[in-house]
Amino acid sequence: MDPMPEDVDALAAWIVRQQDPLRLDAGLRRLEPLVRRRARCMALARGLSADEFAGEAFTHVGLQLAGRKFDPCRQQRFRVWLNQVLNRLAIDVLRQRARRERQDPLLDPEDGEFGRASEAVVDEAAEQERRDWDRVYLATDPLTSRDMARIESWPPRERMLVLCLCGWHGRVPGGVWERWRAEAGLTAPFPPSGFSDCEDPHQRVGLLGTLWDCDVAVFWKRKQLRLLELDAWWSLLREHESRAAAWEAEEVAEWERLPPPVRIVLLAVSGLWARLPDWDCWRRWEREAGIGVPVPLLVIARKACLQQRVAALQRHLPKRIEVDVAGLWQAESWRLGPASGWPFPPREGRAARSERRHACGCGELSHGKVAEGEWGR
Amino acid sequence: MNGIERTTNVADPWGYGRDLAAALRQAELAEFERSGEPSPAARAAAVRVAVALGRCRLGEVPLCDESDGRLSAAWAAAAAERLAARLREAAAEAEQLAERYDAAETQGERDRLGGGLLALRMDAWAALLALQEVCSACLSEDQPGGDALEQALDQLVETLAQFDEALQDQQELLSSVAATPRLDNWRAALGPLHRAAPPWWLDGRLERTAARLQDEAAATLPSAGAWRALHSERQMDLTSTARPDAERSVALAAGRPNLDGRPVRVELPPPVAYALAGAAEGSPPRNRRLRWSPPTTDAGDLAQMLVPVVPPPTAAQSVRLSFFRSGQRAEAWVGQPIELSGIRRTVDQRAGVTLTYDEVYRACGSPEGLVLRVGEERISWELETE
Numbered sequence: 056m057d058p059m060p061e062d063v064d065a066l067a068a069w070i071v072r073q074q075d076p077l078r079l080d081a082g083l084r085r086l087e088p089l090v091r092r093r094a095r096c097m098a099l100a101r102g103l104s105a106d107e108f109a110g111e112a113f114t115h116v117g118l119q120l121a122g123r124k125f126d127p128c129r130q131q132r133f134r135v136w137l138n139q140v141l142n143r144l145a146i147d148v149l150r151q152r153a154r155r156e157r158q159d160p161l162l163d164p165e166d167g168e169f170g171r172a173s174e175a176v177v178d179e180a181a182e183q184e185r186r187d188w189d190r191v192y193l194a195t196d197p198l199t200s201r202d203m204a205r206i207e208s209w210p211p212r213e214r215m216l217v218l219c220l221c222g223w224h225g226r227v228p229g230g231v232w233e234r235w236r237a238e239a240g241l242t243a244p245f246p247p248s249g250f251s252d253c254e255d256p257h258q259r260v261g262l263l264g265t266l267w268d269c270d271v272a273v274f275w276k277r278k279q280l281r282l283l284e285l286d287a288w289w290s291l292l293r294e295h296e297s298r299a300a301a302w303e304a305e306e307v308a309e310w311e312r313l314p315p316p317v318r319i320v321l322l323a324v325s326g327l328w329a330r331l332p333d334w335d336c337w338r339r340w341e342r343e344a345g346i347g348v349p350v351p352l353l354v355i356a357r358k359a360c361l362q363q364r365v366a367a368l369q370r371h372l373p374k375r376i377e378v379d380v381a382g383l384w385q386a387e388s389w390r391l392g393p394a395s396g397w398p399f400p401p402r403e404g405r406a407a408r409s410e411r412r413h414a415c416g417c418g419e420l421s422h423g424k425v426a427e428g429e430w431g432r
Numbered sequence: 433m434n435g436i437e438r439t440t441n442v443a444d445p446w447g448y449g450r451d452l453a454a455a456l457r458q459a460e461l462a463e464f465e466r467s468g469e470p471s472p473a474a475r476a477a478a479v480r481v482a483v484a485l486g487r488c489r490l491g492e493v494p495l496c497d498e499s500d501g502r503l504s505a506a507w508a509a510a511a512a513e514r515l516a517a518r519l520r521e522a523a524a525e526a527e528q529l530a531e532r533y534d535a536a537e538t539q540g541e542r543d544r545l546g547g548g549l550l551a552l553r554m555d556a557w558a559a560l561l562a563l564q565e566v567c568s569a570c571l572s573e574d575q576p577g578g579d580a581l582e583q584a585l586d587q588l589v590e591t592l593a594q595f596d597e598a599l600q601d602q603q604e605l606l607s608s609v610a611a612t613p614r615l616d617n618w619r620a621a622l623g624p625l626h627r628a629a630p631p632w633w634l635d636g637r638l639e640r641t642a643a644r645l646q647d648e649a650a651a652t653l654p655s656a657g658a659w660r661a662l663h664s665e666r667q668m669d670l671t672s673t674a675r676p677d678a679e680r681s682v683a684l685a686a687g688r689p690n691l692d693g694r695p696v697r698v699e700l701p702p703p704v705a706y707a708l709a710g711a712a713e714g715s716p717p718r719n720r721r722l723r724w725s726p727p728t729t730d731a732g733d734l735a736q737m738l739v740p741v742v743p744p745p746t747a748a749q750s751v752r753l754s755f756f757r758s759g760q761r762a763e764a765w766v767g768q769p770i771e772l773s774g775i776r777r778t779v780d781q782r783a784g785v786t787l788t789y790d791e792v793y794r795a796c797g798s799p800e801g802l803v804l805r806v807g808e809e810r811i812s813w814e815l816e817t818e
Binding site: 092095096097099100101102103104105132134135138139142146148149150152153156157185186188189192193210213220221222225251253254255256257259260264268269270271272273275276277279348357370 | 530534537538539540542557560561563564567568571572574582585586589592593596601604605607608611625626628629630631632642645646648649650651652653654655656657658659660661662663
C-alpha cells in the first residue's frame with residue numbers, strides 16, 4: 056500500500072498516481088488548506104472575492120491534478136505549479152467577469168438571487184411606503200414629556216436635523232425649540248425661512264445638506280431609527296387594527312422566558328417587534344442580549360425577503376456575542392406558529408409545548424452558535 | 433534586482449513609473465542590505481515600493497525592464513508585515529467609522545474618513561499584487577526567503593479580508609465618497625483587465641448605494657402633499673392652544689385629515705406592515721425574470737420583465753416591460769407598438785410599457801404563452817426564462 060506522504064511535493068506526486076477515487080479525494084483534502092490559502096491570496100491580489108475564488112480554485116486544482124496536468128518528474132515544486140495555475144485561473148475569472156458585464160450590464164452584483172425587482176414593483180413599493188410614512192408625519196400633537204426627555208438626550212444637532220426632516224419641529228414648544236437651536240449653535244431662525252416652502256423632499260434634503268454640510272440621505276438612513284424611540288411612534292402603531300394583536304403583559308412575559316438572542320432574532324427578522332408595548336422593552340431585551348447599538352429594525356424590515364433580513368441582522372450584531380442568526384431562525388421560528396396563531400400557536404399547543412420545554416429545561420433553545428450557559432436564565 | 437531607474441512615460445499618464453523610481457531611491461531601503469531587523473522606517477519604505485510597483489501592475493504601466501520590476505524577498509516580507517499591522521488598525525477604524533462619522537463637523541471631513549479607508553484598500557490591493565508576484569518568483573527561482581514570504585502573505589491576506597469585511601459593513605457611510613471624483617479617478621488609473629472587472633468598491637455598488645439612499649430619503653421623508661398639510665395645520669395650531677395629553681387620544685381616534693381632506697385611519701408604517709406580512713407568508717417574495725430577444729441580436733436588443741412569483745396584494749399592481757439596447761434604455765423603441773399575447777401597448781418615453789400583474793398572469797395562461805411581438809411588423813421576439 057502506497058502511504059500518503061506528508062511533504063507537499065511528494066503528496067502532489069502521490070495524488071497524480073492515484074487510480075482509486077477515494078484515495079485521490081483523501082489526498083486532495085490534505086492539500087485543500089494550502090490550495091485555499093494560496094487562492095485567497097491570489098484572489099485579493101486580483102481584486103476578486105477571496106471566498107468565492109478559493110472554492111472555485113480548489114475544484115479547478117483538483118481537476119487539474121486528477122487529469123495529471125501536474126508532472127512531478129518534469130515540473131518544479133508543487134507550490135510553484137500551484138501559483139501558476141491560480142494566476143491563470145484568476146485572470147480567466149477576471150476576463151469572464153468582464154465579458155459578462157459587457158453582455159449583461161443589467162446584473163447588479165450586490166443584488167444576488169433575491170434582490171432584483173422590476174422597476175415598476177419598486178416604484179409601487181416606494182409609493183406605498185411614502186403614503187404610509189406621511190400618515191406618521193401628519194401627527195401634529197405636542198410630544199409627551201417622556202418623548203421630549205428622550206429627544207433632549209440626543210446630540211443637539213442630530214435632534215434638530217431629525218425633527219426638521221420629519222416636519223416635527225412644530226410639535227416642540229417654541230421656547231424649548233429656541234433653547235435647542237442655541238445648544239446646537241445654529242443661527243435663528245431655524246429652520247430657515249423658506250424651508251417650509253420646500254415641498255419637494257429633495258429640495259429639503261438639499262437645503263439642509265448645504266446648511267449643515269452633510270450628506271442628509273446618509274444621515275436620514277441611520278437616524279430615522281430615532282423615531283422608534285418615541286412613544287409618538289408606538290401610539291401611532293397602536294391606532295392600527297393590527298395592534299389588536301399587540302401583546303399583553305402575559306405574552307410579553309412568555310417571550311421573556313426565551314433566551315435574549317432568540318427573542319431578538321425572532322422579533323427582528325419577523326417584524327413582530329412592533330407588537331411590543333414600547334421601545335424601552337425592546338431596548339432592555341437588546342441589552343440583555345449584549346447588543347449596545349440598537350438593531351436597525353426599520354432597515355431590516357424593509358428588506359424584501361427573509362434571507363436579506365437574516366443577513367442584515369447578522370451584519371449588525373456584534374461579533375463578540377456569536378449569534379448565528381440563520382441557525383437560530385431555522386431552529387426557533389416554529390415558535391411564531393402559523394399566521395393565524397401569532398405569536399404562539401393556539402393555547403392548547405402552547406401549553407403542551409411549554410410543558411415540553413420545562414421538561415427538558417432550556418436546552419432546546421440553545422441552538423446555533425449561542426455559547427452554552429452564556430444566555431442561561 | 434532592486435533598480436528601476438527609468439520608466440517609459442508613454443502609457444503612464446498617472447506617473448506611476450516615476451513614483452516607483454522615487455520609491456526605489458528611498459535611503460531607508462539600504463537597511464535591507466545590512467543584517468539585522470529592519471527599522472519601522474525601512475519597513476514603511478518597503479511598503480511604498482510595493483504599492484508603487486502594484487500600481488504600475490494594476491495600471492498595466494510598461495516599465496523599462498520588466499525583470500527588474502520586483503522587490504526582493506526580504507523587502508517584500510517586511511512590507512507584508514508592516515502592511516498587515518496597518519490593516520489591523522484600519523479594520524478597527526472601519527468598525528468605528530459610524531462614531532467618527534457622527535463626530536465629524538463637515539462633509540469634507542466625513543468624505544476624508546471614508547475616502548481614506550478606501551484609499552488604503554486601493555494601496556493594499558496594489559501592494560498585495562506586487563508581493564504575490566515576488567512570492568511566485570521567489571518560489572519558482574528557489575530563492576531564499578520564499579517560504580517566509582509566503583507565510584507573511586498568508587497573514588496579510590487574513591488581515592486584509594477582515595479589513596474588507598469591516599469596510600463592506602460600512603457601505604452606506606462610504607457611499608458618500610461616490611459624490612467625489614475619487615472612485616472615477618481610481619477606475620481610470622486601472623488597466624483594461626482590472627477596469628473591466630473591478631473589485632467591489634469600484635464596481636459601481638457605492639454609487640448605487642448612494643442613489644438608493646437618496647431614493648429612500650425621498651420616499652420616507654414627508655411628501656410634498658404631507659408637507660403642505662403639515663404646514664397649513666401648523667399655521668392653524670399657532671392660533672389655538674395646545675391640546676392636553678388626555679385629549680390627544682380622542683383626536684387620534686377621530687382620525688386626522690388625509691392629504692385629500694378625508695379622514696383616514698392611522699396605519700402601520702409600511703416597513704412594519706411589510707415585515708408582518710412577510711412573516712405571515714413565511715416565504716420570501718421573489719421575482720421571476722423574463723427576457724425576450726429579437727431574431728437578430730446584433731444591436732444587443734432585449735426586453736426584460738420581472739414578475740413577482742408571490743402574487744402582489746392587488747392584481748392591478750403594475751409590472752414593467754423594459755427595452756434595452758447594449759445595456760442602455762433603448763430609445764430606438766420609443767413610440768413603437770408592441771403586443772404581448774394580445775395585450776397591446778406603445779413603448780413609452782422611458783423605453784418600456786406598463787402592464788398589470790393580472791394582465792401578465794392572464795397572458796401566461798394564454799394558449800400561445802407569453803409571445804412578444806414588437807414594432808409595426810409585429811416581429812416575434814424569443815422568450816428566454818431563468
